[in-house]
Amino acid sequence: HFYLTLDCEIDALLALRKELNDAAPKVKTEDGEKPAYKLSVNDMVIKAHAKALAMVPEANVSWTESAMVKHKHADVGVAVSIPGGLITPIIRRADEKTLSAISNEMKDLATRARSRKLKAEEYQGGNTAVSNLGMFGIKDFAAVINPPHATILAVGAGEQRAVVKDGEVKVATVMSVTLSTDHRAVDGALGAELLAAARPQPRAFVEPAEKQRVLPHRQRQPFDVAKHLDQIVVAPPHKGRRHERRGRRRRQLWRALAAALGGGGGGAAVGALGLDRLVAAAQRRKGVRAP
Numbered sequence: 001h002f003y004l005t006l007d008c009e010i011d012a013l014l015a016l017r018k019e020l021n022d023a024a025p026k027v028k029t030e031d032g033e034k035p036a037y038k039l040s041v042n043d044m045v046i047k048a049h050a051k052a053l054a055m056v057p058e059a060n061v062s063w064t065e066s067a068m069v070k071h072k073h074a075d076v077g078v079a080v081s082i083p084g085g086l087i088t089p090i091i092r093r094a095d096e097k098t099l100s101a102i103s104n105e106m107k108d109l110a111t112r113a114r115s116r117k118l119k120a121e122e123y124q125g126g127n128t129a130v131s132n133l134g135m136f137g138i139k140d141f142a143a144v145i146n147p148p149h150a151t152i153l154a155v156g157a158g159e160q161r162a163v164v165k166d167g168e169v170k171v172a173t174v175m176s177v178t179l180s181t182d183h184r185a186v187d188g189a190l191g192a193e194l195l196a197a198a199r200p201q202p203r204a205f206v207e208p209a210e211k212q213r214v215l216p217h218r219q220r221q222p223f224d225v226a227k228h229l230d231q232i233v234v235a236p237p238h239k240g241r242r243h244e245r246r247g248r249r250r251r252q253l254w255r256a257l258a259a260a261l262g263g264g265g266g267g268a269a270v271g272a273l274g275l276d277r278l279v280a281a282a283q284r285r286k287g288v289r290a291p
Contacts, residue, residue, distance in 0.1 A: 002188065003142045004195050005178045010158050013044060014173060020099065037100040041158065042078070042132045045177075046102055049130055049153050050074035050094035052198035059194040060127055062148040063185040069148075077129035077146065078106060080113045087113050088146060090126040128152060140176035150185035153198065154178040 017039050024035035053060040053074040062069045074095040077088035089109035091102055112118050128150070131143040134157035143154035158175040177198070181191040 001145060001180055002183055002191070003178055003180050004188075004191050005140060005176060006195050006199060008175050008177060008199050009163065009172045010041070010175050011173045013041070014158075017041065017044060024100075037103050039099055039103050041134070041175075042130070042155065043099055043103040043106060045132065045153070045155055046076050046078060046091060046094055046106070046130055047097075047099055049128065049198045050076050050091075052194055053128060054095040055197045056190070056194045059151065059186050059190050061150050061185045062127060063150050063182050064148050068185055071127045074128065075126045077123070077126040077149070078109075079129060079131040079143070080110045082114050082116070087118070087123055088126065088129050089113050089118060089123045130155065134158060134175070140178055142178050143180050145180050145182055150182045151191070151194065152180045153195075154180065 020039055021035065021037075024037050026033040027036045051074075053071075057070070060071045060074060062071065073093045076091045076094045078091065079086050079088050089106075089112075091097070091105060091109075094102060097105075109118065109122060113123070126146075126149065129143070129146055129152040131152060132155040133141060134155055137157050139159070140156040141154050143152045145152050154177065156176040156178075158173050160171050161174040162169050163172045163174065164170075177195070179191055179195045179198070186194070
């Protein structure tokens, strides 16, 4: 095994986390209204690591005695301390899940892990793992790989440090992360590529602009959310062939709203978390479901 360490400036990440948490809708519980989610830095690290494995598929592997297994999705185990040791519940397909889904699933898994109520399939398997000791003030450490995984990411505490920018000494919040790798499956250059891709940055949690569909030979116009939201949410569901064209228009408006909210600016927070909670209240008032 060998180890690679990277220092990450996370001030922008912390600002995005605050923005996302402030945008969380309220839900009714037995104890009154509470936010639908509360993201942690660890949730964002899990998502960043999962997306890095999707970006560097050669590192999304497991080592076995008979063969090296390549994985299509990123199933990320997360180390949870329990009385008498550790357990690593798995966030399945973390590369495809929203931050809010990862956060709520992780809280549920951790709670049931500490009460020893996890099912076997919830902690067995996985492609990689994340271990975070930052809450204990640990600056950096090297985590032990859990076979047959080929990698594990160790996360230290975020702390203010002096950094040099453009020849000037400035203060930034820095977090050290260390990637432990099995050299039989992931060599030095590949491990370095994976760790660089896993650096948690705000842009990792918003769909890049190049993934948004742009019609050829036409300039993309800003999408007026307020103008079209009522058409999407209020329009009744259509049935029959005579209404197919209207139904297609409704679905196009829905996708356009998703693209607009997944872009930059204030909508980035909503785009990163999905549309489900954005329109839920309006749908309940009108009694209409999304297409």
